[in-house]
Amino acid sequence: MEIFWYIIIAIVLAMFFILDGYDFGTGIVHLFFAKKEEDKEVIAKAAGLFWDSNEVWLVAAGGMLFMAFPTFYASVFSGFYLPLIIVLWLIIFRAIGLEFRSQFNYQMWKDMWDKAFGVSSLLLALFFGIALGNIVRGVNLGGVENGISAYEAHYFFLPLWDASFNPSTTHPGVIDWFTLTIGVISVVVLTIHGANWVILKTNSSINNKLKLTIFKLNIVLSALTVFSLSIWHIINPSPFKNFLEKPYLIVFPLIYFSGIIGLFFVKKNKNNTNFIFSTLLVLGGITSL
Amino acid sequence: MFPVILPSTNTINEPLTIYNTAAAKYGLSVAMSWGIVGFILLFVYMIIQKRLMSGKIDKMDYGH
Amino acid sequence: MEDMLFYDRLQFAFTITFHYIFPQLTMGLSLMIVYFKWEFLRTKVEHYNNAAKFFMKIFAINFTMGVVTGIPMEFQFGTNWAKFSELTGGIIGQTLAMEGMFSFFLESSFLALFIFGEKLMGQKLHLLTGFLVFLGSWASGWFILATNAWMQHPVGYEILENGKYVLENFSALFLNPWLLPAFLHNQVASVVTSSFVVASIGAFYILRNKNVAYGKLFLKTGVIFGLVSSLLIAFPTGDWNAKNVAKYQPASFAAMEGIFETEHAGAEIVLVGQPNMVEKKLDNKIAVPNILSFLTYQEWDKQIPGMDQFKQEELPTNIPALYYAYHIMVGLGTVFIGIMFLAGFFLWQKKLYNIKPLLWTIMFLVPFPYIANLTGWYVAELGRQPYLVYGLLKTSEGISPTVSSGNTLFTLLGFVALYMLLGLLFLVLVGKTIHQGPKTQTH
Numbered sequence: 035m036e037i038f039w040y041i042i043i044a045i046v047l048a049m050f051f052i053l054d055g056y057d058f059g060t061g062i063v064h065l066f067f068a069k070k071e072e073d074k075e076v077i078a079k080a081a082g083l084f085w086d087s088n089e090v091w092l093v094a095a096g097g098m099l100f101m102a103f104p105t106f107y108a109s110v111f112s113g114f115y116l117p118l119i120i121v122l123w124l125i126i127f128r129a130i131g132l133e134f135r136s137q138f139n140y141q142m143w144k145d146m147w148d149k150a151f152g153v154s155s156l157l158l159a160l161f162f163g164i165a166l167g168n169i170v171r172g173v174n175l176g177g178v179e180n181g182i183s184a185y186e187a188h189y190f191f192l193p194l195w196d197a198s199f200n201p202s203t204t205h206p207g208v209i210d211w212f213t214l215t216i217g218v219i220s221v222v223v224l225t226i227h228g229a230n231w232v233i234l235k236t237n238s239s240i241n242n243k244l245k246l247t248i249f250k251l252n253i254v255l256s257a258l259t260v261f262s263l264s265i266w267h268i269i270n271p272s273p274f275k276n277f278l279e280k281p282y283l284i285v286f287p288l289i290y291f292s293g294i295i296g297l298f299f300v301k302k303n304k305n306n307t308n309f310i311f312s313t314l315l316v317l318g319g320i321t322s323l
Numbered sequence: 324m325f326p327v328i329l330p331s332t333n334t335i336n337e338p339l340t341i342y343n344t345a346a347a348k349y350g351l352s353v354a355m356s357w358g359i360v361g362f363i364l365l366f367v368y369m370i371i372q373k374r375l376m377s378g379k380i381d382k383m384d385y386g387h
Numbered sequence: 388m389e390d391m392l393f394y395d396r397l398q399f400a401f402t403i404t405f406h407y408i409f410p411q412l413t414m415g416l417s418l419m420i421v422y423f424k425w426e427f428l429r430t431k432v433e434h435y436n437n438a439a440k441f442f443m444k445i446f447a448i449n450f451t452m453g454v455v456t457g458i459p460m461e462f463q464f465g466t467n468w469a470k471f472s473e474l475t476g477g478i479i480g481q482t483l484a485m486e487g488m489f490s491f492f493l494e495s496s497f498l499a500l501f502i503f504g505e506k507l508m509g510q511k512l513h514l515l516t517g518f519l520v521f522l523g524s525w526a527s528g529w530f531i532l533a534t535n536a537w538m539q540h541p542v543g544y545e546i547l548e549n550g551k552y553v554l555e556n557f558s559a560l561f562l563n564p565w566l567l568p569a570f571l572h573n574q575v576a577s578v579v580t581s582s583f584v585v586a587s588i589g590a591f592y593i594l595r596n597k598n599v600a601y602g603k604l605f606l607k608t609g610v611i612f613g614l615v616s617s618l619l620i621a622f623p624t625g626d627w628n629a630k631n632v633a634k635y636q637p638a639s640f641a642a643m644e645g646i647f648e649t650e651h652a653g654a655e656i657v658l659v660g661q662p663n664m665v666e667k668k669l670d671n672k673i674a675v676p677n678i679l680s681f682l683t684y685q686e687w688d689k690q691i692p693g694m695d696q697f698k699q700e701e702l703p704t705n706i707p708a709l710y711y712a713y714h715i716m717v718g719l720g721t722v723f724i725g726i727m728f729l730a731g732f733f734l735w736q737k738k739l740y741n742i743k744p745l746l747w748t749i750m751f752l753v754p755f756p757y758i759a760n761l762t763g764w765y766v767a768e769l770g771r772q773p774y775l776v777y778g779l780l781k782t783s784e785g786i787s788p789t790v791s792s793g794n795t796l797f798t799l800l801g802f803v804a805l806y807m808l809l810g811l812l813f814l815v816l817v818g819k820t821i822h823q824g825p826k827t828q829t830h
Contacts, residue, residue: 035351036341042358086454087372087495094492096461097484101354104476106328106344111465112787118466119798123805126455133451134812137819172330172338177789187336189469191789204333346477350554354481361488368496375504
C-alpha cells in the first residue's frame with residue numbers, strides 16, 4: 035500500500051517536473067535568448083497558456099503527500115521552511131509576470147514583467163534542483179548536536195546555508211556545493227527541455243539558434259553529470275548499493291542517459307523526437323533518485 | 324534510495340522511509356480506491372487539453 | 388513560544404483572508420456564467436453569450452489569483468502547522484488530496500477550454516465546459532468544507548496511543564452533520580457576492596451611460612440572483628448553521644451571541660452592544676427578549692447556556708472579535724435582503740433603471756458581501772478556538788516544532804508585501820476589463 039502511493043506520488047511529481055519543467059525552461063530561454071519583441075511575446079505565450087494547468091500537478095502531489103505520508107509532509111515542509119516559502123513567492127511572482135505582461139501595450143511594462151518571469155523561472159529551476167540534492171544528501175534529523183536530539187527524531191530545521199557550504203558535515207545547510215551542483219544540472223536540463231518546447235510550439239526566429247544551443251548545453255550537461263557522479267560518494271559511501279540489490283531500478287538512470295545520448299543524435303528537423311528525448315532526460319533524472 | 328525518502332546525516336536518528344512516515348492502512352486503502360479513479364481522470368483531462376491545444380501557438384489568440 | 392503561535396496564526400489568517408477574496412467570487416460567478424450561456428442557447432440572443440464570455444474573463448483573473456494564493460494555503464499546513472499535519476494528515480489529507488484531484492484539475496482544465504475553445508467545440512460543448520468549471524469550483528468548496536467540518540466537529544476517527552488521528556470511517560467524513568449546512572451556507576454566500584458584483588457592474592454601466600443594454604441585463608440578473616440568495620442565506624441555511632453551533636459548540640454559541648449570563652427563562656437576542664470583558668457584560672445593549680430561544684429551539688422559554696456555564700479554557704479565546712464578526716455578518720445579511728427586496732420590487736415595477744440613488748447604492752455596496760463572507764469565516768474559525776480540532780487538539784499544540792518565530796515573521800512580512808502588489812495588480816486588471824466592457828473581444 036505504501037509502495038502504491040509512493041509510485042503514484044512519484045508519477046505525479048515526475049509529471050509536474052516534466053510539464054512545469056518545460057515552462058520553467060521556457061522562462062530561462064526567454065531570459066537569455068529572446069531579443070526581439072515578437073519572439074518574446076510568442077515565447078511568453080508558450081509558457082503562459084500552460085503554466086496553470088501544469089502547476090495543478092504540484093497541488094495534487096502536495097495533497098497526496100499530505101494524505102499518504104503525513105509525517106514526511108510535516109517533517110520536510112517545516113524543516114525546509116525558508117526555501118519552500120521562497121519557492122512559493124517565486125511561483126507567485128512568475129505567474130503574475132506571465133499574466134500581466136500582455137495587459138498593457140508599452141515596452142517598459144512588458145520588460146519589467148518579462149524579467150520577473152525569466153528570473154523567477156531560473157531561480158525556481160535552481161531551487162527545485164537544490165531540493166532534489168537535499169533529499170539525496172539527507173538532513174540532520176532530530177537536530178542532533180553533540181549526540182543529543184533537539185527535537186523529535188523525525189523533525190529538523192535547515193538554515194539556507196552553512197558558512198562552510200560543505201555537504202559532508204553532520205548538519206549541512208540547504209545550499210552547499212553538492213546541492214548547488216544538482217541545482218545547476220537542473221537548470222541546464224530544464225533549459226534544454228524548455229528550448230525544445232519553444233521549438234516545438236512556436237515559429238520564433240531564434241529556433242535555429244536554439245538548436246545549436248541545445249547541442250552545446252548537452253555537452254555541458256554530460257560533463258556535469260560525470261562530475262556529479264564522481265562526487266556522489268561524498269554524500270553516500272556506497273551509492274550503487276541499491277542498484278546492485280535491485281537491478282531493475284537501473285532502468286531509471288538508463289532513461290536519463292538515453293535522453294542525453296538521444297539529444298546528440300536526433301536529426302535537426304525532428305522537433306517532436308527532440309522533445310521526447312528531453313522529456314526522457316527530466317523523467318530519468320527524477321526517477322533515478 | 325528507495326524505500327528511504329529522506330536520509331539522516333547523523334547516526335542517532337533513523338532516516339525517514341515510506342514505511343515510518345505513512346498514514347494508517349485503512350486510510351491508504353480507501354484512498355487507493357478513489358485515487359485510481361482520480362488518476363485516470365487526470366490523464367483524460369490532460370489528453371483532451373493537449374489535443375485541443377496542439378500545434379504551434381502563434382495561431383491561437385491569448386489574453387483575458 | 389507565544390510569539391510563535393501568534394505569528395503562525397497571523398500568517399494563516401492573513402493569507403487565507405486574502406485567498407478567500409477570490410474563490411468566493413468564482414464559485415458564485417461560475418453559476419451565473421452557466422446561466423448566461425444557457426439563456427443564450429435558449430433564446431439565441433447574442434448579449435447573453437457576450438455576457439458569459441465577459442464574466443469568464445473576470446472569472447479567469449480571479450481564478451489565477453485563487454491559484455497563486457491557494458498553493459501557499461496547502462503548503463502552510465506543512466510549513467507552519469507541522470505537528471497538526473503529522474497528527475491529522477491521515478484524515479484531512481484525504482479531503483485535501485481529493486480536492487486537488489477531483490475539483491482543481493477539473494476546474495483548471497475546462498477553464499482553459501472555455502476561454503479558448505468556443506469556435507472549436509460548438510455552442511453545446513461550450514456550455515458543457517462552462518458547467519464543468521462550475522462543477523469543479525463547487526466540488527472544491529465541498530472538499531474544503533469537508534476538511535473544515537472535520538476540524539469543527541470531528542467524526543469517523545480513532546486516536547492512537549502516539550496521539551495520531553487515524554481514519555476509521557471514510558464515509559463519515561462526508562456524512563458529517565456539520566458539512567451540509569456549512570457547505571450550503573457558504574455556497575449561497577458566494578452567490579450573494581457574485582450577484583452583487585454582477586449587479587454593481589450593471590449599475591455602473593447604466594450610470595455611466597455606456598454599454599447600457601448590458602448594464603440592464605447585468606443589473607436584472609444580479610438583482611434576481613441576489614434576492615433569492617440573500618433570502619436563502621438567512622433561511623434555511625444560516626438558521627441551520629446557528630442551530631448546529633448551538634448543538635455542537637455551545638460555548639462558541641454563547642460567545643457569538645454575547646450571552647454572558649444564563650437567563651432562567653428564554654434568552655434574548657442582542658442587536659447592538661459592546662462586550663465588556665472586565666465586567667463580563669455587554670455595554671450599551673439593545674436586545675429583544677426571548678427571541679433567541681425561539682429562533683434556536685422554537686420555544687420561547689427554552690434556556691440557553693451563557694458563558695458563565697463554561698470553564699474559562701472551553702471558551703473561545705477572543706470573545707469580542709467573535710461577537711463582532713458574527714454581528715457584522717448578520718447585520719450585513721439583513722441589509723442585503725432589504726436592498727435586494729427594494730431593487731426587486733422596482734424591477735418588477737419596471738422602474739429600477741431610472742432610480743439613480745438605488746443604482747448608486749447597489750454600485751457601492753460591492754465590498755460588503757466580501758466583508759460578510761469573510762466575517763462569516765471568522766465566526767467559524769474564532770468560534771473553534773482555542774481548539775484546532777474542536778474539543779481534541781489545541782491550536783498551540785499544532786504548530787511546527789522547529790520553525791522559529793523570527794522565520795515566521797520574516798515570511799509573514801514577505802507575504803504582506805507580495806500580496807499588496809498582487810492586490811493592486813488585481814484591481815488594475817479587473818478595472819481594465821470592466822472598462823473595456825463586454826463587447827470587446829480578446830485582442
